[in-house]
Amino acid sequence: MRDDSDIETLIAMMARLPGLGPRSARRAVLHMIRKRGVLLSPLAETMTRVAQDARECLNCGNVGTQDICDICRDNRRNIGVICVVEGVADLWALERAGVFKGRYHVLGGTLSALDQVGPDELRIPKLSARVESEDVTEVILALNATIDGQTTAHYIADELEGRVQLSSLAQGVPIGGELDYLDEGTIGAALSARKPI
CATH class of the missing domain: 1.10.8.420 (RecR Domain 1)
Known part of the structure; x- marks a missing residue:
């Protein structure tokens, strides 16, 4: 009963x-x-x-129901561009936006001395191997604008320097954002990345 x-x-x-x-x-x-x-x-x-x-894609780290996810198997996607993200939720957010047509690489976290997370605990060696084995021309670092995220981005940039073109997402004031409600870091990044009009 x-x-x-x-x-x-x-x-x-x-x-x-x-x-x-x-x-x-x-x-x-x-x-x-x-x-x-x-x-x-x-x-x-x-x-x-x-x-x-459910399983992790053997190529990029996305979550799907097959060993290689739908994104990695999609021949219409640009195989020369890899967007590096911290987690699967970030990948899904970019996919919802519908503007990126390349492939992804999920790190599974960020470097953190405090939590004893080094490059080998993340999928950084796998990213390096993909740059070597696939016809990659650009790596976009789409990591969170946190200290650990930026530390990870700098580490990856150092690892891949000279092997592939590197870029990162722009940072600053969001569309519809009011300066009064933004934190100092966002305002600072927006001011540093200003462009002529």
């Missing part, structure tokens, strides 16, 4: 997801139970399939 502990366990597990606290998780679970046929059962089946099939 089952008791309500399974429901409480589901709520507790949902509350551990990013962006959901205990209250939001409780509401989400209650909604799924009410819509059991159209929401809960299909969700459970899909989660089971994803748990069995």
Whole structure:
């Protein structure tokens, strides 16, 4: 005989997801139970399939259901340009924008002396190997504008210097941004990267 502990366990597990606290998780679970046929059962089946099939792309580090992801297999993409990102969420954000038509390389984090994360703990050696083995002409460093992100970008730039053209994303005031609401680092980067009009 089952008791309500399974429901409480589901709520507790949902509350551990990013962006959901205990209250939001409780509401989400209650909604799924009410819509059991159209929401809960299909969700459970899909989660089971994803748990069995999800894997990291052997080439770029993206997440998919095959050894080589859809992006790496897409012949329409520019194989000469690799965009380096910290994590899969960053790759997905760039894909949602729909403006980059090259390939990606997911590092799996950033260098961090504090956390004892060195180049070998990341996919930096694999990036270097891809530059050598693939017909890469440009590497775009699309790392977060944090100290660890910038340290990682400088390390990669030093590693690849002279082997490939290097570039990074522009930084500064976002479209629709108001100066009063921006932090000093963003304002400083925008001012340093100013261009003539």
